[in-house]
Amino acid sequence: xxNQPKVLIYGYGNPGRQDDxxxxxxxxxxxxWIKNNKINNVSVDSNYQLNIEDADxxxxxxxxxxxxxxxxxxxxxxxxxxxPSPETEFTMxxxxxxxxxxxxxxxxxxxxxxxLLHIKGYxxxxxxxxxxxxxxxxxxxxxFITTKFLNEEYEF
Amino acid sequence: xxxxxxxxxxxxxxxxxxxxxHIDDKGNVVQTRLHIVEFRGFERxxxxxxxxEAPVLVQRLCGICPVSHHLAAAKAMDxxxxxxxxxxxxxxxxxxRRLMHYGQIxxxxxxxxxxxxxxxxxxxxxxxxxxxxxxxxxxxxxDLAVQGVMMRKYGQxxxxxxxxxxxxGTGAIPGGxxxxxxxxxxxxxxxxxxxxxxxxxxxxxxxxxxxxxxYHKKNKDFIDNFAKFPSNFLSLVRKDGALDLxxxxxxAVNNEGKKIxxxxxxQDYLNYIDEEVRTWSYMKFPYLLELGKxxxxxxxxxxxxxxxxxxxxxxxxxxxxxxxxxxxxxxxNNMSMHMHWARLIETLHAAEMIKQLLEDxxxxxxxxxxxxxxxxxxxxxxxxxxxxxxxxxxxxxxxxITMANLIVSTTNNNQPMxxxxxxxxxxxMNGKKEITEPMMNAVEVAIRAYDPCLSCATHxxxxxxxxxxxxxxxxxxxxxKFK
Numbered sequence: 200x201x202n203q204p205k206v207l208i209y210g211y212g213n214p215g216r217q218d219d220x221x222x223x224x225x226x227x228x229x230x231x232w233i234k235n236n237k238i239n240n241v242s243v244d245s246n247y248q249l250n251i252e253d254a255d256x257x258x259x260x261x262x263x264x265x266x267x268x269x270x271x272x273x274x275x276x277x278x279x280x281x282x283p284s285p286e287t288e289f290t291m292x293x294x295x296x297x298x299x300x301x302x303x304x305x306x307x308x309x310x311x312x313x314x315l316l317h318i319k320g321y322x323x324x325x326x327x328x329x330x331x332x333x334x335x336x337x338x339x340x341x342x343f344i345t346t347k348f349l350n351e352e353y354e355f
Numbered sequence: 356x357x358x359x360x361x362x363x364x365x366x367x368x369x370x371x372x373x374x375x376x377h378i379d380d381k382g383n384v385v386q387t388r389l390h391i392v393e394f395r396g397f398e399r400x401x402x403x404x405x406x407x408e409a410p411v412l413v414q415r416l417c418g419i420c421p422v423s424h425h426l427a428a429a430k431a432m433d434x435x436x437x438x439x440x441x442x443x444x445x446x447x448x449x450x451x452r453r454l455m456h457y458g459q460i461x462x463x464x465x466x467x468x469x470x471x472x473x474x475x476x477x478x479x480x481x482x483x484x485x486x487x488x489x490x491x492x493x494x495x496x497x498d499l500a501v502q503g504v505m506m507r508k509y510g511q512x513x514x515x516x517x518x519x520x521x522x523x524g525t526g527a528i529p530g531g532x533x534x535x536x537x538x539x540x541x542x543x544x545x546x547x548x549x550x551x552x553x554x555x556x557x558x559x560x561x562x563x564x565x566x567x568x569x570y571h572k573k574n575k576d577f578i579d580n581f582a583k584f585p586s587n588f589l590s591l592v593r594k595d596g597a598l599d600l601x602x603x604x605x606x607a608v609n610n611e612g613k614k615i616x617x618x619x620x621x622q623d624y625l626n627y628i629d630e631e632v633r634t635w636s637y638m639k640f641p642y643l644l645e646l647g648k649x650x651x652x653x654x655x656x657x658x659x660x661x662x663x664x665x666x667x668x669x670x671x672x673x674x675x676x677x678x679x680x681x682x683x684x685x686x687x688n689n690m691s692m693h694m695h696w697a698r699l700i701e702t703l704h705a706a707e708m709i710k711q712l713l714e715d716x717x718x719x720x721x722x723x724x725x726x727x728x729x730x731x732x733x734x735x736x737x738x739x740x741x742x743x744x745x746x747x748x749x750x751x752x753x754x755x756i757t758m759a760n761l762i763v764s765t766t767n768n769n770q771p772m773x774x775x776x777x778x779x780x781x782x783x784m785n786g787k788k789e790i791t792e793p794m795m796n797a798v799e800v801a802i803r804a805y806d807p808c809l810s811c812a813t814h815x816x817x818x819x820x821x822x823x824x825x826x827x828x829x830x831x832x833x834x835x836k837f838k
Contacts, residue, residue, distance in 0.1 A: 214522060215415025223522060246521050247421065251470055251489065252508035285490040298490070305493045306501055325400045325415060 203240040204261035204353055207311075208344075209253070210245045212268050218320025218333040221268035225318065225337060232345055241348060249294045254302035262353050263313045264344070265296045268320035268333070276340035278355045281313040314355050316340060374776055374798055382786045387777045389802065391638040391765070398759040406435055406750045410527050413746070413761075419808055422459035422514055423739035425527055426452055426601075427746040430735030432529035435750060437727025440622065441602030447721030448531035453601050454712045455517035455526055456737065460600055461556070461705040462510020463740035464657075464698050467806050468563060469503025472695055476570050480800050481793035499566075502559045505550050512551065513709065516540045531724035538719050545713040553710035557671065560703040564675055567699050581782075582691035582775040582801040585610035587643065587652065588659035589767070591738050592618065596665030598676075598704065600738040606663045607643055607653060612687050615643055621736040624745060630762065640769050641762060652770035655742025656805060657697035662687040669711070672704035691775050694804045739764050741806050765807040775801040 208229050214220030226245040233241050244256060249265070257263045265281070283304050284297035296315050304310045318340050320333045329337070347353070377386040401412055410429040414421035429452070434440060441449070470489045477496060478487045486494075493500035511521070516536055518524025526532055536544075545553050571578045589607040593599035605624065607616035616627055630639035631648050642651030653659070661680075667673045679688070679700060688697070712718060735746040742764030749758040779801040783794045 213415060215412070247419075250466065250507060251504050252511060255504050255508055285488075301490060302493055302500070302504070305490070306497065306504065325397060 203351065205259070206241045206262045206264070206348075206353065207257060207260040208241065208243045208264050208266060209249075209257070210243070210266040211248055213247050214327060215325060217322045217324050217326045218329055219268050219323055220327070220329060221318045221320055221333055221337055222266040224329065225266045225316075225341060228337075228341055229344070232341075236349070238348065249296060249299050251294060251299075251302060253294075253299045254306055257299060257311055257313070258303050258307040258309045260311050263300075263311045264316055265313070266316045266318065266340075269317040270320065270323075271317065273317060273319050275336040276316060276318045276343070278314050278316045278343075280355070281315050283310060312353070316344070374802075376776075376780050376784065376798075378784070382784075382788060384777075384780045384785050387773070387780045388635060389769075389773050389776050390636055391769070391807075398761060401748075401756050401759045403755050405754050406432055406748065406756055407529050407754075409748060409756065409759075410529070411523055411525060414523050416761075420459065420463060420739055420741070421522075422455055422518065422524070423737065423744050424746070425518070425524060426456055427735040427737050427739070427744045428748075429527035429529065430602075430737065431733040431746045431748050433531075433725075433735070434622070434733030435730050435748070436530040437729055438530040438725040439727065443727075444531055444725055445722040446717045447535060448723055448725070449602075450712055450715055450717050451517055451532040451535070452527055454536075454709065454718065455514060455524075456601050457705040457708045457712070458510045458513025458517065460510075460740050461560075461702060461709065462507050462514070464702040464705065465503060465506035465510065465563075467740070468695065468699060468702070469499060469506070471803055471806070473499060473503075475796075475800055475803075476567075476574075476695075480796050484792065484796070487796075502563070506556060506559060509544075509551050509556050513544060516544060528724070530726050531722075533723065535720060535723070536713075536718050541713055541719055545710070553706070553713055557703070557706040557710060560699070560706040561671060564696075564699045564703055567696050568678075571696065578692045579690050581797075582778045582804065583689055584691075584774050584778055585689050586654040586771055586774070587615060587646070588662040588687060589616070589643070589653040589655055590660040590663045590743055591621070591736060592664045593668070594618065597668045598660060598664040598666070598672075598701075599668075600660070600701070600705075602737065605736070605743075608663055608687060610687055610689060612662075612685070615645060621745075622734045624734060624736070624747075628762075630766075636769075638766055638769050641767050642770075653767070654771040655764055655767040656694065656740075657701050658688060658691070658694045659742065660738060661697045661700065667700070667704050669704050669707035671707055672700055675700045675703060691801060691804045694806075698806075741765060741808055742767050763808070765805075768805050768807065772802055772805050772807060775804065 208226055210222030210226030212219040212222040214223045223245050226243045230243045281296045281300055283301035285301050296313060300310060300313050319336045321330050373390040375388050376384060379385050397416055401409060404412060409432055410425050413424040413428045416424050438444060473492055474487045478491060515521055518526035519534060549555055587607055587609050591599060591603035592606045593603045604618040605616050605621045606618050608614055619627060627644055628641055629644055630641045632639055640652060642648050643653060667676045679696060732749045737744055744764055745762035747760040748756055751757050776798055779797050783797045784790060
C-alpha cells in the first residue's frame with residue numbers, strides 16, 4: 200500500500216444564498232463518502248469564507264482542495280493549482296486561497312499542494328435551495344474528485 | 356472649478372462602500388459623503404417563516420458575524436416563548452450563550468486589529484500599500500501575525516463548541532440553548548496545549564493592549580487628533596453600570612457624559628430611537644428622539660461602550676479601563692483612533708470572560724430551556740463586535756413571523772462614519788493640488804476605525820475593485836484610479 204498523503208477538502212460559501220452553498224454541500228457529501236468508503240487520509244472542513252486562521256489549518260496537510268461556487272464563465276467545474284500570492288483582497292469576506300497559502304508558507308514554512316475546485320453557480324438569493332443546474336455541476340465535480348481518490352490519484 | 360472625488364469601495368472593510376468628496380475650484384473640500392447601499396430584503400424574507408427558525412435563518416445575513424445575529428434573534432425569540440429577557444434563561448443557557456458571544460467578540464476584534472489595523476500602525480498610513488497589509492505584518496512582525504491567526508482560531512473553536520457548527524450553528528434556540536459543553540471540550544479550551552488555551556489568550560490580549568499603548572506614546576498627535584469630533588454614545592450596560600456585551604439596559608450619554616437615555620428597557624427602543632431617510636443614501640440614519648434628527652445621532656461600538664459603562668467586571672480589563680478613562684479625565688472619549696484602544700481592552704475583557712465561563716460548572720451541566728406564556732412580539736439586543744445590534748419581530752397566531760426590523764451596528768454608526776470622513780478629508784485634502792494615495796488611505800483609516808460591516812448593512816454579494824474617480828464641476832470624469 201502506498202504511503203497516502205493527508206488531504207483536506209475545504210468548502211466555503213454561504214448556504215443561505217442558494218448556489219453560494221455549493222462548497223458546503225460538496226464538503227457534506229465528501230464527509231459521508233469518506234465514512235461509507237472507510238477513507239482514512241481525507242479530512243473535511245468548511246466555513247462561510249476563508250480567513251487568516253486557515254493558514255494554520257492547512258499547514259497540517261499535504262494536499263488541500265478548496266471548494267467554492269463561482270459566477271465565472273465556465274462549463275460545469277474547473278480545478279486549478281493555487282500558488283501562494285501576497286495579494287490582499289479589498290474585503291475580509293473573501294481572503295483568497297492564494298493568500299491563505301502565502302500566510303501558511305510565511306508563518307509555518309509549509310506549502311501544501313493546493314487546488315481550487317470551482318463549481319459553476321447561477322442564483323444567489325436568500326434561499327437554501329441550490330438550483331438544479333448547479334446541483335448537476337456539483338454531481339460532476341463530486342464524481343471527478345471521488346474517482347480520483349479511489350484510484351489514489353492526488354494530482355490534478 | 357468644483358470637483359467630485361469618488362473612492363469606491365473602501366478597502367479592507369467588509370462589503371462595499373463609496374466615498375464621494377466634492378472640492379471647489381480652490382481645492383477646498385465642500386462636501387463629503389459615505390454611501391452604503393442598504394438593502395432591506397432580508398426583513399421581508401423572514402416574513403411567513405416560523406419564529407423558531409429565525410435564529411438560524413438570520414445567520415445568512417453575513418459570514419463575518421453570524422453569531423451576533425444568531426444570538427440577537429434568539430434573544431427576541433426568548434421573549435416570544437415567554438422566557439423573558441436575558442436573566443430569564445437558565446444559568447446554563449445564559450452562560451453558554453455568553454461564552455459563544457465572547458468567543459465571537461474575541462475572534463472578530465482580534466481579526467480587526469491584527470489583520471486590518473496593525474498594518475496602518477506598523478508601517479504608517481502613507482506607506483506603500485504593497486507592504487501595508489497583513490502580509491507585510493507577517494514578514495516584518497511574525498510574532499504579531501501568528502498571534503492574530505491563533506487568536507482568531509481560538510475564538511472560532513469556542514463558537515464551534517458552543518453552537519455545534521461553524522456554519523448555521525444551532526446552539527441558541529428560543530428560550531435557551533441546545534447543548535452543554537462536554538468536559539473534554541471545556542478542558543481543551545481552558546487548558547489545551549499552547550497557544551490554544553485561555554491563559555495564553557489573556558496573555559496575548561494584554562500584550563496587544565500594551566502594543567497599542569506604546570504606539571500611542573510615540574504617536575500622540577496622530578492617535579489623539581485624527582478624526583476627532585464630538586458625538587453622543589449609545590450601548591447596553593449591565594443594570595449596575597458594568598460593561599456587558601450580551602445583555603443589559605440601554606444607556607446613552609452626550610459628549611460631556613450627561614445621560615440622555617438612563618438605563619431604559621430595550622423592549623421599548625422605539626420610544627427612544629428612530630431612523631431618518633436621506634435622499635442621497637440608501638442607508639438610514641438612526642437618532643435619539645429626545646434630541647431630534649439634527650443632534651440626536653450617536654456612535655456605537657467599543658468607543659461608545661467604554662464611554663457609557665461605569666466599570667469593567669474583570670480585573671485586568673478594569674485596570675486598563677481605569678488608565679483609559681484617566682486619559683480623558685473621566686469624560687467621554689471622542690477620538691476615533693482610540694476606538695482601537697477601546698477594542699483591545701474589550702478583547703482582553705472577552706478573554707477573561709471566556710476563562711471565567713469555562714471554569715463555571717454550569718457550562719457542563721444544568722437545565723437548558725425555559726418557557727412561559729407565549730408573546731406575539733419580541734426585541735433582542737446585544738453588543739455585537741461593531742456595536743449595538745437590534746432585532747425586532749412580531750408573529751401571528753400561526754407562529755409565523757409577520758414583521759422583522761433589524762438595525763445593525765454599521766447602520767447605527769452611519770452618521771459618525773460620515774463625520775469621520777468629513778474631518779479627515781478637510782484635514783488632509785483641503786487646498787491640495789493633487790489627491791494622493793496617502794490622502795485617500797487617510798479617509799479609509801478613519802472609516803476602518805469603526806470596523807464597518809458593509810455587507811451586513813447592505814446584505815450584498817460580490818466584489819468590486821477600488822475605484823477612485825475625479826469629476827469636474829460639469830460631472831466630467833477627469834481622473835480615474837483603481838487600487
